[in-house]
Amino acid sequence: MMTLSQISARMGILAATIVLSATLLFVAPQAHAANNSSYYKAELAQPTTAKPKLLRSVYVKCEGSNCRAPMASTAPKNMCISIVREFGAVTAFTAGERVFTAEEVAACNSDNAKAIAKN
Structure with a gap:
């Protein structure tokens, strides 16, 4: 037969386990999302007031001349061009x-100009 102190100790352990599990359930995904939300970073030559846009399966959000987006399953150069x-x-x-590099940034800008000229 269990004593009251043994039951009390087990209930305390159970409560602590539940609190820890709930904390990990809600905090860990938010921390991952916060880190994931700015995988791609772009500095625009001119500020924009455009709303967030879906590019290559992720939303790109720009504030002024700074753009941010989470990781996508695309090559970085393709995201830059987009x-x-x-x-x-x-x-x-x-x-x-x-x-x-400066050359890679120039290529993003140049590849876009070539694509526009083809259309």
């Missing part, structure tokens, strides 16, 4: 830890 097409020329672009 941002240029939708929001205008970029002066800087990063994908996670990868910072585009």
Whole structure:
């Protein structure tokens, strides 16, 4: 037979486990989403007031000349070109830890100009 103190201790452990589980259930996804929301970062040559747009399966949000988007299953260059097409020329672009060189940024802007000329 269990004593009252043994039951009390087990109830305390159960309550602590429930609180910890609930915390991980709600906090961990939010932390991941916060980190994930700015995988792509672009600096526009000209500020924009455009609303967030769905590009390559993720929403790209721009405030002034800063654009941000979560990771997508596309090559960084393709995302850069898509941002240029939708929001205008970029002066800087990063994908996670990868910072585009001046030549890569110029290629994003140039590839967009070539695509527009073809249409």
